Amino acid sequence: MPKVGVVLSGCGVNDGSEIHEAVITMLELDKANADMVLMAPNIDQLHVINHATGDEMSDSRNVLVESARIARGNIKDIAEIKSGDLDALIFPGGFGVAKNLSDYAMAGAECSINPDV
Numbered sequence: 788m789p790k791v792g793v794v795l796s797g798c799g800v801n802d803g804s805e806i807h808e809a810v811i812t813m814l815e816l817d818k819a820n821a822d823m824v825l826m827a828p829n830i831d832q833l834h835v836i837n838h839a840t841g842d843e844m845s846d847s848r849n850v851l852v853e854s855a856r857i858a859r860g861n862i863k864d865i866a867e868i869k870s871g872d873l874d875a876l877i878f879p880g881g882f883g884v885a886k887n888l889s890d891y892a893m894a895g896a897e898c899s900i901n902p903d904v
Contacts, residue, residue, distance in 0.1 A: 791816055829865075
């Protein structure tokens with residue numbers, strides 16, 4: 788059975804993982820009998836977006852804690868995962884990839900990626 792990592796970047800298309808993409812990824816991996824390892828960095832989000840209005844909020848949220856909503860608590864800190872333990876790695880979409888896993892949303896082509904990723 789393949790062991791597949793799924794890297795989440797929060798919860799919600801505007802500031803985290805796109806929920807539909809994450810859930811459909813998990814569903815298809817489950818259908819394929821893959822051993823899923825859901826993970827996210829244990830860091831604060833760049834910012835928090837109110838998904839009803841699109842406005843930025845003053846709240847602070849943790850990427851790992853927010854990703855646990857999608858994972859139903861079955862999530863690991865990405866810093867604890869060794870790449871050699873996985874057969875594949877999937878990154879569901881959402882702006883969290885560009886805002887929380889990297890600084891691409893601000894830096895563009897000169898971006899850096901979170902070293903744990």
